[in-house]
Amino acid sequence: MKLLEERIIxxxxxxxxxxxxxxxxxxxxxxxxxxxxxxxxxxxxxxxxGITKIVTIESSGIAPALMTALEMDxxxxxxxxxxxxxLNENLAHTVVTSYTKGTSYDLTLNxxxxxxxxxxxxxxxxxxxxxxxxxxxxxxxxxxxxxAGISVLIEKSFQPGRSKIESQGIEVYSLARxxxxxxxxxEFKA
Ligand code: 5GP
Numbered sequence: 001m002k003l004l005e006e007r008i009i010x011x012x013x014x015x016x017x018x019x020x021x022x023x024x025x026x027x028x029x030x031x032x033x034x035x036x037x038x039x040x041x042x043x044x045x046x047x048x049x050g051i052t053k054i055v056t057i058e059s060s061g062i063a064p065a066l067m068t069a070l071e072m073d074x075x076x077x078x079x080x081x082x083x084x085x086x087l088n089e090n091l092a093h094t095v096v097t098s099y100t101k102g103t104s105y106d107l108t109l110n111x112x113x114x115x116x117x118x119x120x121x122x123x124x125x126x127x128x129x130x131x132x133x134x135x136x137x138x139x140x141x142x143x144x145x146x147x148a149g150i151s152v153l154i155e156k157s158f159q160p161g162r163s164k165i166e167s168q169g170i171e172v173y174s175l176a177r178x179x180x181x182x183x184x185x186x187e188f189k190a
Contacts, residue, residue: 001041001175004153005188007034014181018156026125026153030063038175039067042123042151045173046072051148052118053077055140057107057132060125064153068123079136080108092142096135107135109143116144127152127174130161137168149173156181157189 013021025031042064054076056065062078069076090111097104114120122136133150140147147170155162155174158181162172177189 001038003034003037004176007031008154008176008178008186012186014184014186017180017182020126020154020156020178020181020186022125022154026063027060032063035063035067038064038153039069039071041175042068042121042173043071046121046148046151049121049148050119051121053114053120053145055079055114055120055122055136057081057122057124057136061123064125065123068121068151075113077109077113079139081105092139094135094139094142096131098131107132107139109139111143114140114143114145116146118145119148120145121148122150124150124152125154127155127161127165127172128159130159130164133161133165134168137165137170151175154178 007025011024015021025034054065054069054074056062057079058081065076092109092111094107095104096107120140124132127133137147149171150165151173153175155177157177157179165172178186179189180187
């Protein structure tokens with residue numbers, strides 16, 4: 001998506017060969033107009049596929065997921081990283097280990113909002129090693145939902161996320177694919 005690539009070039013900051021900061025329009029301050037265009041693009045790509053729900057992982061996937069949900073006239077479900085303090089026995093639960101950050105976190109889904117009748121599109125901000133996306137897939141499969149695909153705003157194509165997801169038979173649709181990062185350098189995949 002040209003609009004997103006241009007924004008990454010003008011406002012993104014490559015810290016090193018691994019990390020791209022996009023705090024000014026995705027991760028901290030959110031550009032609502034850009035999210036609206038992203039929602040339209042993702043909705044057009046996945047239209048006519050029988051999708052019943054949009055699923056995202058809190059927190060940076062929420063804005064593009066909501067815009068896509070609005071465009072497709074579907075509900076959006078947030079996979080929560082911290083379980084609700086209010087006792088809820090109907091939670092599906094998995095643990096995601098982030099090798100990049102060296103941490104683990106819980107991912108939970110209230111079964112009231114998902115069933116085997118659901119066909120789901122997952123949306124997140126970044127795809128790097130594919131750990132978050134794989135955790136989301138595990139959780140959705142545990143409640144027998146089927147998966148239409150995964151859409152991310154920014155894929156770091158030099159990391160193994162895409163192949164990890166595709167090897168499970170799931171389509172990955174990325175709006176910007178980065179072939180190489182280095183300090184202050186961003187190169188897109190041709
Ligand atoms: P993965 O599980 O695919 O390794 O990483 C996915 C999550 O890590 C994303 O949802 C995002 O929050 C975070 N992440 C991974 N790489 C980057 C990056 O280069 N920049 C930013 N801002 N977040 C990243």
